[in-house]
Amino acid sequence: MDLEHKMNNSQRLETKAIFTEFLDLSNTFLQKSVWELSKIVKELFYENVFLEYESLNPEEYLLGIDLEERRFDSYKTLKEYLNENVNLLNLKESKVEGALNLLIELLDEHGFLRESPEKIAKSYELDLKTVNKAIELLKKIGPKGIATKGFSEYYSLFLTKSEAETLKRLLNGEVVPHDQLEMIREKLNNVPFCPASGFSNEEYKGYIIPDIIIKKQRNGVLVLLNEIFKLKLTTVELYKKLISKNENIRKEYEKALEIVKAMNRRNKIMLAIANFIADYQKETILYGEEPQPLSLKMVAENLNLSISTISRAVKDKYVLTDRGVFELKRFFVRNVSKGVKISPEKLKDLILEVTDNGKIDISDSKIASLLERRGIKISRRTINKYRNILGIFKGKRRS
DSSP states (O other): OHHHHHHHHHHHHHHHHHHHHHHHHHHHHHHSOHHHHHHHHHHHHHHOTTEEEEEOOHHHHHHTSOOSSOSOOOOOBHHHHHHHHHHHHOOSOHHHHHHHHHHHHHOOTTSOOOSOHHHHHHHTTOOHHHHHHHHHHHHHHSOTTTTOSSHHHHHHTTSOHHHHHHHHHHHTTOOOOHHHHHHHHHHHTTSOSSTTTTSBOTTTTTSSOOSEEEEEETTEEEEEEOOSEEEEEOOOHHHHHHTTTOHHHHHHHHHHHHHHHHHHHHHHHHHHHHHHHHHHTHHHHHHOOOOOOOOHHHHHHHHTOOHHHHHHHHTTOEEEETTEEEEGGGGOOOOOOSSSOOOHHHHHHHHHHHTTTTTSOOOHHHHHHHHHTTTOOOOHHHHHHHHHHHTOOOSOSOO
């Protein structure tokens, strides 16, 4: 009886150890991007005869999908995007179009135009008016901040005049008051790093491999895992026959089995999260609208998973959409309202609306009251915070 008990206990411990190892492996796979994972799995393949590894070309993978547009378009560089938009302008003035094409080539990797219009006109023997007109067109067809001189001018577009001066001092190495620094930091928190953010960099093109692909369809969107490799158990019969004859070989097989299970679990979770986000943030993905408030907890509860699992899954992951490549975490936005779900960006728009872009002298409590009539419950403290971020200081800050 004691021997039987010991054997059962030993079996339970072994089962627990296998399960723990599986969870560790599964969590490791989950927090890795598909590109990192491909390198890890390739090493495992070389170490285990029971694994079969196949590298896939995303183009070949998508050819098997019934899509109207079957060609896989890798995400565009900023210059590719701008050149496409120039073609859509159908400019009648060839000189302006020529200047516009030149300016695109002169942009640095951040989307900045470092040379002055005067220097460009002189260096390339162009009329200054033509260059200035081309710059104005470039700003219309490109992302916000395109063709600015550098980071100082770029970030100034999102700040008040006094904040821009403070930022300029900061970039020049001067010491600025902590409260002013915090206000600028808060205001620039959701601002893209530079005009070229979200576009591929020609020098590093191909290094950011999206884990998820979301394609627009007539009736919504199609969500796919970007499977750049396939991993499965071997089909070689000789290896299978050896499992029952050799303990070490059996353990190798069980390890291979757990690796494949962990990979399948990872893919299942990634696809579930991507489908949820694609449905919940559809307007953002299809039309570029501001993301709706969404938390890790909300996704976890809807998918019956832990918050830590969702956190691992979205870490360092990218999604390819028809509008470009984005970090998965971009679609997670906190809610600032106690009633209707409101994102920080939406709240800023509402404050600008009720104050007529800061022209109306109105208190924080009055703004709160006006928003509450719309079913949006925001504390005066929160309103004051975002009002300061927007640079609207007229009227009473608190009633």
